[in-house]
Amino acid sequence: MQVNRICSDLVAINSENPPGATAEVIEYIRVFLEGIGIRSQVFEASKDEHNLIAEDPSTSLLLMGHVDVVPARDETWTHPPFSGHIEGGFVWGRGATDMKGGCAAILAACEARVNQGMELPASLAFVCDEETGGKQGTRYLLSKKALHPCDCLIAEPTPTRHPTIGQKGLSRLDVRFSGTPGHGSLYPAVGVSAIVEAMDLIGYMKTESAASYPVDENLQEIIEASSGVLSQEFHIEGVRDILKRLTFNPGIIHGGEKSNVVAQHCDLELEMRIPWGCDITKLLSRIREHAPRGTVVSAETNEPSFTDPSCPLVSITCSEIAKVYGGKTFPIVQWAASDARHLRLKGFRVIEYGPGEISLLHAVDERVTVDALEKASLIYQGILKRYAEN
CATH class of the missing domain: 3.40.630.10 (Zn peptidases)
Structure with missing residues (x-):
């Protein structure tokens, strides 16, 4: 056939x-x-x-x-x-x-x-x-x-x-944020918004995505050559850095109870693609440190x-x-x-x-x-x- x-x-x-x-x-x-x-x-x-x-x-x-x-x-x-x-x-x-x-x-x-x-x-x-x-x-x-x-x-x-x-490696996190509710008209003087806490973590991830990670010379050559192929395939500006840097996507975010109530709950599903040379254990530790009101309720990681x-x-x-x-x-x-x-x-x-x-x-x-x-x-x-x- x-x-x-x-x-x-x-x-x-x-x-x-x-x-x-x-x-x-x-x-x-x-x-x-x-x-x-x-x-x-x-x-x-x-x-x-x-x-x-x-x-x-x-x-x-x-x-x-x-x-x-x-x-x-x-x-x-x-x-x-x-x-x-x-x-x-x-x-x-x-x-x-x-x-x-x-x-x-x-x-x-x-x-x-x-x-x-x-x-x-x-x-x-x-x-x-x-x-x-x-x-x-x-x-x-x-x-x-x-x-x-x-x-x-x-x-x-x-x-x-x-x-x-x-x-690249893969890490998927489900993070549950807790806030302190209050009347929305008084925020941010009153209450802590779980939604804003989640947004703060997303903002921090931009710092992680800018970091560079050392790898051995042979792998570096393959990554450089691969980046060139990737650039030719997609014709997207900046795509050459994708293999060298951590990339992240806040795929799903859901939170809040009512528009005039400071959000007490917010759930974030965050996916990261991990470059060679990045220590995932240390990465997750830094994420937890920058999300003091967030709890990782499930995680899948692959090197x-x-x-x-x-x-x-x-x-x-x-x-x-x-x-x-x-x-x-x-x-x-x-x-x-x-x-x-x-x-x-x-x-x-x-x-x-x-x-x-x-x-x-x-x-x-x-x-x-x-x-x-x-x-x-x-x-x-x-x-x-x-x-x-x-």
Whole structure:
């Protein structure tokens, strides 16, 4: 089956997360693999949150993708977000880039190899729940010891000539602020506003985001090169600093009881992306110090992660990319987070490489070019061939 048709079929199956129901899309993949002679097993983290593994313990390579997508509303889309419409050299729809396009390219590569009468020198995993942290997906499979450390390629969208070998860290905090209520007409002479306390912390975070962090020379070179690629991809002024600095987003803030009452309660959900060289423990200590009326009621933290650029998986992937695209190819580190962080903690050597329009991640009119899908499939076929020869 043509890779663009596989991608279209996957996109047309709504797997928004939340709610995270992936049973239907996983069943599509199971049937597809069965049709080319590859047996697989479905792991049900819940009634609707399904994962799939096709494992060959004799192989040292795992090809992986997530099948959940972020929510989409129909308004303002050129084509409905779950149409999987193919037009103008694109497959359109939510998940086309992130990352059903990558999943389609994996499946097409597997089919091509099987059709050539060759064994598949890799295990496969398709998971749910990447978009909300992986608890029911990759983390669930790791807890069940269903995945075993090896070289792992995740088909997340990346720049065409630059596989990703590392991601910034991630810290999500839920902070609950308490104030002293009083009549609003007398504030600030009377009362302490929990909302203003939260705003003060947000103001302080600008100081944290301006700090610099030392790293070793080799990593610094990779960060500098990655910053250049990031700048070219997004064409945004100041984007070169994103990999070097702490970035933060006060995603949700909710507080107050009434407009004429000094706010007694305020809740803030704060997300931070942590650069290499930043001590998260010390960072959280400074945040608590600058939020004396705030209590951290929940926290999720992950250190920055990194795969050795000299490992065979990286060199093989770069070599196969160069065969298809030509030009200069080198690995980069990334600004966002993915399931790679969970796998690296368990000893996997992880690289990310896949098709997609990165500027349209999670955006209206998300789409992927048919050309990128076809080339990604060729690159995966080349990687499979190299691992079969080793």
